[in-house]
Structures are given as C-alpha cells and as structure tokens.
Amino acid sequence: MATMGKGRLEAFSDGVLAIIITIMVLELKVPHGGTLADLQHLAPVFAGYLVSFVYVAIYWNNHHHLLHGARAVDARIMWANMHLLFWLSLIPFTTGWIAEFYGAPWPTAAYGVNLVLAGFAYRLLELAIVAHDGKDSVIGRATRHSHKGTISLVAYSAAIGLAFLAWQVAIAVYVVVAIMWVIPDRRITKQLPDHPA
Amino acid sequence: MATMGKGRLEAFSDGVLAIIITIMVLELKVPHGGTLADLQHLAPVFAGYLVSFVYVAIYWNNHHHLLHGARAVDARIMWANMHLLFWLSLIPFTTGWIAEFYGAPWPTAAYGVNLVLAGFAYRLLELAIVAHDGKDSVIGRATRHSHKGTISLVAYSAAIGLAFLAWQVAIAVYVVVAIMWVIPDRRITKQLPDHPA
Amino acid sequence: MATMGKGRLEAFSDGVLAIIITIMVLELKVPHGGTLADLQHLAPVFAGYLVSFVYVAIYWNNHHHLLHGARAVDARIMWANMHLLFWLSLIPFTTGWIAEFYGAPWPTAAYGVNLVLAGFAYRLLELAIVAHDGKDSVIGRATRHSHKGTISLVAYSAAIGLAFLAWQVAIAVYVVVAIMWVIPDRRITKQLPDHPA
Amino acid sequence: MATMGKGRLEAFSDGVLAIIITIMVLELKVPHGGTLADLQHLAPVFAGYLVSFVYVAIYWNNHHHLLHGARAVDARIMWANMHLLFWLSLIPFTTGWIAEFYGAPWPTAAYGVNLVLAGFAYRLLELAIVAHDGKDSVIGRATRHSHKGTISLVAYSAAIGLAFLAWQVAIAVYVVVAIMWVIPDRRITKQLPDHPA
Numbered sequence: 001m002a003t004m005g006k007g008r009l010e011a012f013s014d015g016v017l018a019i020i021i022t023i024m025v026l027e028l029k030v031p032h033g034g035t036l037a038d039l040q041h042l043a044p045v046f047a048g049y050l051v052s053f054v055y056v057a058i059y060w061n062n063h064h065h066l067l068h069g070a071r072a073v074d075a076r077i078m079w080a081n082m083h084l085l086f087w088l089s090l091i092p093f094t095t096g097w098i099a100e101f102y103g104a105p106w107p108t109a110a111y112g113v114n115l116v117l118a119g120f121a122y123r124l125l126e127l128a129i130v131a132h133d134g135k136d137s138v139i140g141r142a143t144r145h146s147h148k149g150t151i152s153l154v155a156y157s158a159a160i161g162l163a164f165l166a167w168q169v170a171i172a173v174y175v176v177v178a179i180m181w182v183i184p185d186r187r188i189t190k191q192l193p194d195h196p197a
Numbered sequence: 198m199a200t201m202g203k204g205r206l207e208a209f210s211d212g213v214l215a216i217i218i219t220i221m222v223l224e225l226k227v228p229h230g231g232t233l234a235d236l237q238h239l240a241p242v243f244a245g246y247l248v249s250f251v252y253v254a255i256y257w258n259n260h261h262h263l264l265h266g267a268r269a270v271d272a273r274i275m276w277a278n279m280h281l282l283f284w285l286s287l288i289p290f291t292t293g294w295i296a297e298f299y300g301a302p303w304p305t306a307a308y309g310v311n312l313v314l315a316g317f318a319y320r321l322l323e324l325a326i327v328a329h330d331g332k333d334s335v336i337g338r339a340t341r342h343s344h345k346g347t348i349s350l351v352a353y354s355a356a357i358g359l360a361f362l363a364w365q366v367a368i369a370v371y372v373v374v375a376i377m378w379v380i381p382d383r384r385i386t387k388q389l390p391d392h393p394a
Numbered sequence: 395m396a397t398m399g400k401g402r403l404e405a406f407s408d409g410v411l412a413i414i415i416t417i418m419v420l421e422l423k424v425p426h427g428g429t430l431a432d433l434q435h436l437a438p439v440f441a442g443y444l445v446s447f448v449y450v451a452i453y454w455n456n457h458h459h460l461l462h463g464a465r466a467v468d469a470r471i472m473w474a475n476m477h478l479l480f481w482l483s484l485i486p487f488t489t490g491w492i493a494e495f496y497g498a499p500w501p502t503a504a505y506g507v508n509l510v511l512a513g514f515a516y517r518l519l520e521l522a523i524v525a526h527d528g529k530d531s532v533i534g535r536a537t538r539h540s541h542k543g544t545i546s547l548v549a550y551s552a553a554i555g556l557a558f559l560a561w562q563v564a565i566a567v568y569v570v571v572a573i574m575w576v577i578p579d580r581r582i583t584k585q586l587p588d589h590p591a
Numbered sequence: 592m593a594t595m596g597k598g599r600l601e602a603f604s605d606g607v608l609a610i611i612i613t614i615m616v617l618e619l620k621v622p623h624g625g626t627l628a629d630l631q632h633l634a635p636v637f638a639g640y641l642v643s644f645v646y647v648a649i650y651w652n653n654h655h656h657l658l659h660g661a662r663a664v665d666a667r668i669m670w671a672n673m674h675l676l677f678w679l680s681l682i683p684f685t686t687g688w689i690a691e692f693y694g695a696p697w698p699t700a701a702y703g704v705n706l707v708l709a710g711f712a713y714r715l716l717e718l719a720i721v722a723h724d725g726k727d728s729v730i731g732r733a734t735r736h737s738h739k740g741t742i743s744l745v746a747y748s749a750a751i752g753l754a755f756l757a758w759q760v761a762i763a764v765y766v767v768v769a770i771m772w773v774i775p776d777r778r779i780t781k782q783l784p785d786h787p788a
Contacts, residue, residue: 008207008261010599015215015409018606022614023219025680027227030618030687034695039688050677057673061666064599075258079379082254089222089250096227097236104231182670205404205458212412212606220416224424272455276576279451286419286447293424294433301428402601402655409609417613421621469652473773476648483616483644490621491630498625 009073009081013063016085021056024049024092027099048099051178052091055115058181059088059122069138070129080128084121090114098171108163108170115156115174123149152177206270206278210260213282218253221246221289224296245296248375249288255378256285256315266335267326277325281318287311295368305360305367312371313353320346349374403467403475407457410479415450418443418486421493442493445572446485449509452575453482453516463532464523474522478515484508492565502557502564509550509568517543546571600664600672604654607676612647615640615683618690639690642769643682646706649772650679650713660729661720671719675712681705689762699754699761706747706765714740743768 028045031038063084070077094114097107126143133139159173225242228235260281267274291311294304323340330336356370422439425432457478464471488508491501520537527533553567619636622629654675661668685705688698717734724730750764 005265008211008265011208011602012211012215012257014599014603015212015606016219018603019215019219019610021676022607022610022680023223025684026223026614026617028681028684030684030691034688034692034698036697039697039701053673053677053680057670060603061669068596068599078258079254082250085218086247086250089219090225093222093225093227097231100227101231106233106236107231110236202462205408205462208405209408209412209454212409213416216413216416220420223420275455276451279447282415283444283447286416287422290419290422290424294428297424298428303430303433304428307433399659402605402659405602406605406609406651409606410613413610413613417617420617472652473648476644479612480641480644483613484619487616487619487621491625494621495625500627500630501625504630 006067006070006073009078010064010067013067013081013085014060016089017056017060017063020089020091021053021060024052024095027092027096044102045096045099048095048102051175052095054178054182056088056091058178059084059118062122062181066126066129066139069142071133071137074128074132077125077128077132080121080125084118084125087114087118087121091118102171103167105164105167108167109160111174112156112160112163112170115177116153116160119149119153119156123153148180152181203264203267203270206275207261207264210264210278210282211257213286214253214257214260217286217288218250218257221249221292224289224293241299242293242296245292245299248372249292251375251379252312253285253288255375256281256319259319259378263323263326263336266339268330268334271325271329274322274325274329277318277322281315281322284311284315284318288315299368300364302361302364305364306357308371309353309357309360309367312374313350313357316346316350316353320350345377349378400461400464400467403472404458404461407461407475407479408454410483411450411454411457414483414486415447415454418446418489421486421490438496439490439493442489442496445569446489448572448576450482450485452572453478453512456516456575460520460523460533463536465527465531468522468526471519471522471526474515474519478512478519481508481512481515485512496565497561499558499561502561503554505568506550506554506557506564509571510547510554513543513547513550517547542574546575597658597661597664600669601655601658604658604672604676605651607680608647608651608654611680611683612644612651615643615686618683618687635693636687636690639686639693642766643686645769645773647679647682649769650675650709653713653772657717657720657730660733662724662728665719665723668716668719668723671712671716675709675716678705678709678712682709693762694758696755696758699758700751702765703747703751703754703761706768707744707751710740710744710747714744739771743772 028042028049031042073081091114094107094111098111101107123146126139126146130137130140130143135141135144155173155177159170162170162173225239225246228239270278288311291304291308295308298304320343323336323343327334327337327340332338332341352370352374356367359367359370422436422443425436467475485508488501488505492505495501517540520533520540524531524534524537529535529538549567549571553564556564556567619633619640622633664672682705685698685702689702692698714737717730717737721728721731721734726732726735746764746768750761753761753764
C-alpha cells in the first residue's frame, strides 16, 4: 500500500474538528426575551455545549499527538481517521438531544453510545497506525497499554445503563471522564522528543 | 499561462470539503421528543448522512492523491477544481431531499444527477491536470484508463432511470458504488513513490 | 511597523472564504415536497447560489495571486484584508435576499452595493500592499492599471441604478461581469515567474 | 512536560476563528420582504455583526502575534488556548442576543461579560506562554505591562454595570474599546524582528 503525507490529513481533520466544535454553538439559539430568566432556560444547553466542547478539544489534542507520532498515512489509516471524524461529527446532534431533553433516559444513553463509538474509532485509528509503523515504533510503544482508553469505554458503557436508572449519575460519569482526559496523553508525549515547531 | 503553487488550492479545497462533510449533520435536527421512537424517525436522514459522508470522504481521498501527483496548478485546473467543489457543495442539499422524501422518485434521481455531475467534474479536473502536466506525467499515466470512474458514471445514470421504477435498487446502486470507491485509487498510488511527509 | 508572515493570513482568509462559499448552500432549503415542481421553486435560489459561488471563487483566485505576489503583511494590509472579508461575508445574505425576492428593486440593488463595496475593499487591499512593497514591486507594477477593476465598479454602479428601472438588465450585468472575471488576473500572473509549489 | 509544534494549534485556532467570524452572518436572516424598510429592521443585527466581526478580527490578529512569538506549545498553553476559543465561540450568541433585544439591560451586560471572560482567557494564555518560555523571552518581555488589556477589562466591567443604567453608554464603551484595539499590539511587534514569511 502506498503511503501518503500526513499534512493534508491533519489539515482536513483540523478543519472538521474546528467546525464540529463551533457548530454546536448554533444550538444555543438567541432567547425569546431579553431577561435573565430567558437566559436561564438555556442553562442545560450551555452545560452540554461546555462538556462536548471539552470532549472535542480532548480528541483534537490526542489526535494531534497521535498523528505527530505516526510515520506516515496509508489508506487504512485514512479510513480509520474518517471513521473517527464521522462519530465525532454526531456529537453536536447527541449534545443537542441530551441538552433539550435532559433527564430523559434515551438521550442520556445516546450521548454515551456516541462517546463509546468515538472512543472505539480512536482505538482503531491507533491500531491502524501501529499496523503501519510497527509494534516497536513511537506509537506502537506509546499505545501498548491504553489504560485510560479502556477505563473510558467501561465508564461510558456503565453510563449507558445508568441512563435508565439514575441519569444524574450517567451525566456525572461523562463529566468525570472528560476531566480525566484533560490531563494530556502522556503515553505518547513521554515517547516523543520535544520539538519546537 | 502562469502556474501557481498547489498549497493554497489544497488548503481551500480541504476547507470546503471539511465544511460540506460537516454541514450535513445540521440536517440531523434534534428530535421533538426524548424517546427512542423520536430517534427512529431520523433513520433515513442518518442513513443518508452516512452514505454522503462516505462519498465526500472518497472525493477528499482521491482529490488528495490527484493533487499530490499534479506538478502545479494553472487557471484551468483552478476552475476545474472550483467546478468540482460546486457540485460537491450541493450534496448536503440532495442528501437532505432524498432523506426527507425517501421513496419519492425525483429526490432519488436528483441524488444520482448530483453524483453524475460531481463525477464528471472530477474527470474534467483529471483532464485539466493531464493537459498541464503532459500525457506521460504521473497523472497522465495514472488516469489513462479510468475504469472505476466510467463504471460509476454508468451506474449513477442507470440509478437515475431506476429511481422512477424501483427506488430501492437506485439507492442500492449508490451504496454499492460508494463501497467500491472506499478501496483507494490505486491507479495513482501505484505510480507514486512512498512519501513520509 | 513590524511586518509578519503571510502564511496565517492566507490560511485564515482561505478558511473564511471556504465558509462563505459553502454557507450559501444552507439557503437552499430542502423542498417541502418530493416532486419536480418543488425543486423548480428553488430555481432562483439555485441561480443566485451559482453566480455568488463564481464571485467568491473569483475573489479567492485573485486574492491568491495578490498575496502570493506580496512581500509581507503589515497591520494595514491585515486590516484591509479583514475589511475585504467583511463585505464578502455579506454575500450569502444579499444572495439570499435577491434570490428570494427576485424582481424586487431593493434586493437587486443591494447585491450590487455589496459587489461595489467588496470591489472597493479589494482595491484598498491592493493599495495597502503597494504602500508596503513599493511602486516598483511585483504588485506595484501589476496593479498599476486596474482596468478590469474599474470597469467592474462602473458596471456594478450602473446595475444599482438599473435595479429600479429594469432588474433583468441589472442581473445580466452581474452575470456578465462574473464571466469577465473568470479569466484570471493576468496583470499579476504575467509578472510572476512560474512556481511549482 | 513535552512540548509540541505550534503549527497545528495555529491552524486549528485559525479554523475556529474563521468559523466564529463567519457564523455570525447566519444571524442576518433574509428579510421577510423586498423593500428598504425590511432591510432597515436588520440595522441593529448588522451593527452587532460589525462590532463583533471587529472584535474577533482583533483577537485573531493579537493571537497571531502572540503565537508567533511563542517558542513552543505545551499542554497548559493548549488548554489556555481552548479556553480562549470557548469564550470567543459564544460571541455569535451574545451578539445575537444584544442585537435582537437592543436596549434591554441583560443582553447588553451579557455581551460585556463575554468580552471580560474572553479578555481574561487571553491574559491566561499570555501567562501560560510566559510560564513556558520564561520572563525574559520575547513574550515574557512583550506582555510585562499589559496596559491595554487592563484598560479593556476595566472598561468592560464598567459597561456591565452601565447596561442597567444607560445601555447606550455601555454599547459606546464596547465600540470605543474595539477601536482602541484596531491599532495592533505593538508590545509584541516591537520585540519581533521583521519576518518575510
């Protein structure tokens, strides 16, 4: 399989992620009145935007490190990347649903399903890069033990079930996992030499 | 004709394609209720989004290889590229129409017309690059036999007619051709040396 | 005045122009029915999208050549560029107005006013670059005689008046000027050496 | 802490800022009629778009200089940058609110709160870069005395209070501070050598 440069894949991913993160704000519709109460009605939408903004920012950050460590891009990596972008592109939708019907079990579960699928897609992207670069490459060594990824997938799955029992707990899980990820992916940064440009 | 660098044309195309692929998700409007049934009503819109996401991803991928192989960009290539982006920019619209009125012949046919016009525009872009680079250039040799392109145009044309007879078959054609294209354009990748950046 | 690199200004302009050109398609709303007649109602919106797509593509192309020829970017050029992007960002709005109320004099005139202001802003950007690079620089020599720019501004101004007398003629002017510009700006390309990257 | 290159952070920020600045025009909805009076109803929305366009342009410009002067990007800078983008991404929302309910105290105050939070986030980004690069670095020296930043934060805070007493004065403050910032950030440009690319 011929490989190709990483530049345009990064540029395209940056574009899609920038649009995803910004498009969510369109869900924050101008209130129907000019009072504080009108603004307060938007609190759940605002909270949903905040959490999802952090999730997309986390993905951008980890994606940045992952692609930086990759040697090159082949067709399998390209499609694994598109697959990841597909699930991430649904985050504005599931965010809008959970925010507008907060407390309802299905929207709460749907948000978790979206996170599971995106997390799974990210893992597939890691594996596609390892398949190309080799197990002893930077990414091969960095992704050998993906504890944080595994914990996240387990937590999201638990939250999907909890959505039907105690939606507040499910939402707390989404928030806590996001906070856990704000700490950067040291698995990869540890392996990488500092680079000034 | 003065030539210009490829960098900004690729960057602009990446931007437009990133927006096209992401803007479609705006058609996935937040359901009016919080139940599973509310979500199920969106199944055709979701399916349409998926297929069109794959088509735009295919175009991005092939466009990437095509421009990578091109020597430089002249005015004719620039306008051929804009012409391609124009038809691709209508995909969110035709996707929205076929998804909202699935089973109706005109929307089903319109989707095929859009794919024919985009496929034709892609072929014109190939020809514009060959006209610039020469028949023995990388792209000249790579695009000599465009079997997959020809098959696609024939299949889309058949689907346009089938839209009025058996819309399910027309849609099956759109899906099958997309799957065929997910396999990367080896015509060009075969000609290109591996490149790590 | 400290100068800065051109890279990020080009990247930001590319991003804004890519969004402007694509956002217009959101005005092409999914028809309320699945018949050919439902599609035909969109003919004026589609025609407006086509003409404005060509105008934004022309600006992108000329902007590309202009910035390529510029030596560097200072604060004056940065703001002249923002000023141009501002008027171009209104094109989706004036396009939507003229398309939805075609035949009405004010929307027809507003489209021309938008084109005049964008054309004027482009000329100011040229002058800002000449002020930085000098009259004998590439851009200084290339923009000395801006016949096409002057003709366009005169034509748009005439169309603004014609909007109240014979709107069809005004629209014909917009279309004819666009076609005139599809031919690339040889003033600058003539001055530039071919460059392969 | 491993550092990373600045390229993708700049590219991602450019993308987000380009979308923010352009998405605001979506608030400029096509008027319900084709007369001049229909257009005049949009005057407050247009004025709000203009002021916010200038603010986002200012942030882009200052961000450009700040990142250009920075040596590299670490996780703290990355998150400080995301934090800034978050508040800037709310500008289309607060602009829409103040424009649709101009004269109402809460929307007028909310716009100021947004500006305070964005200004504060920008200052945090400066501090994160200084923490990485050192107090005697380009950015360390350039940001030592942030008079303009301090004046702006004081002015916005005053405007938040004034929103409930004399909204016209509050809006005048927003406009005057924007004009003050159109003059580029010489603190940094003074420290930087001219660079042609």
